Amino acid sequence: MSKLYKSLISDGYVSLSVLETTDLVNAAIKTHKLNEGAAKTLGGLLTACAYMAGCLKSERGAVSLTVKAEGDAGTASVSGDINGHIRGYIDGACNGKLHGGYLTVIKDDGFYRPFVGTCELVGNDVSQNLMQYYDKSEQIPTAIAIGVKMQGGECIAAGGVVMQLMPGYTQEIMDAAEERMQAFVNVADVVEKYGADGIIDEFFKDEINKGQLYLTFPEYKCNCSRKKIEGVIMPVGKDELYKIIEEEGAVRVHCHYCNTDYEFTRADVDKLFG
Numbered sequence: 001m002s003k004l005y006k007s008l009i010s011d012g013y014v015s016l017s018v019l020e021t022t023d024l025v026n027a028a029i030k031t032h033k034l035n036e037g038a039a040k041t042l043g044g045l046l047t048a049c050a051y052m053a054g055c056l057k058s059e060r061g062a063v064s065l066t067v068k069a070e071g072d073a074g075t076a077s078v079s080g081d082i083n084g085h086i087r088g089y090i091d092g093a094c095n096g097k098l099h100g101g102y103l104t105v106i107k108d109d110g111f112y113r114p115f116v117g118t119c120e121l122v123g124n125d126v127s128q129n130l131m132q133y134y135d136k137s138e139q140i141p142t143a144i145a146i147g148v149k150m151q152g153g154e155c156i157a158a159g160g161v162v163m164q165l166m167p168g169y170t171q172e173i174m175d176a177a178e179e180r181m182q183a184f185v186n187v188a189d190v191v192e193k194y195g196a197d198g199i200i201d202e203f204f205k206d207e208i209n210k211g212q213l214y215l216t217f218p219e220y221k222c223n224c225s226r227k228k229i230e231g232v233i234m235p236v237g238k239d240e241l242y243k244i245i246e247e248e249g250a251v252r253v254h255c256h257y258c259n260t261d262y263e264f265t266r267a268d269v270d271k272l273f274g
């Protein structure tokens with residue numbers, strides 16, 4: 001089971017998140033049959049997305065991160081909602097290499113227009129890219145350590161620790177947070193050793209008031225459904241759909257996130273417009 005702990009530390013000036021996402025990453029590996037490089041990168045992005053989804057406030061909130069790298073490096077996209085349902089895909093051919101392109105974050109809190117932030121990729125590391133995003137786009141000092149550890153084609157540990165400074169923080173608080181992040185330079189190893197529960201106990205116990213420790217369970221879950229796909233193909237129009245069926249035997253829609261194929265026959269289309 002994947003976990004996301006959230007709490008305030010340092011007298012309320014630091015918002016702490018601790019993630020254990022091993023199961024989430026393994027679900028993605030299974031869904032997409034990922035190679036090791038792709039699993040590491042997509043796993044990192046899924047973990048980042050689980051963190052960001054955990055920061056959403058509205059019931060209809062959703063967040064997505066898309067990476068478009070240049071040249072032979074690939075494309076990856078993850079999205080999540082306030083229920084902690086996270087999904088994603090990666091262009092497997094790129095072996096997880098992401099550089100020389102852009103990271104785009106779309107955050108929709110369900111109230112106003114979605115917030116869109118784009119920044120240039122600074123390297124292959126998800127933590128670095130996300131920190132840069134927070135610095136440049138949201139202008140909130142955020143320290144992020146996200147890691148994925150693979151062995152024999154399987155993820156044996158994935159997760160992260162995030163410290164985000166709250167308004168009114170002092171230089172002293174910032175320095176202290178940076179200092180504490182040093183313990184999580186190899187965060188996948190720390191997750192492997194302690195798990196999310198253990199990280200809270202081992203590193204933050206004295207500071208966290210038990211009543212203010214929030215735990216949620218992010219999971220790999222797609223929000224597609226036959227009903228939703230019907231809504232996507234309807235606007236194509238009855239005649240055009242008939243034409244596709246004549247030429248290709250059926251209308252086929254593939255969901256990249258969960259690798260599900262939806263097929264619509266002539267009878268299905270008749271029913272749709274009936």
Ligand SMILES: [Zn+2]
Nearest residue numbers: 222224255258
């Ligand atoms: Zn799907």
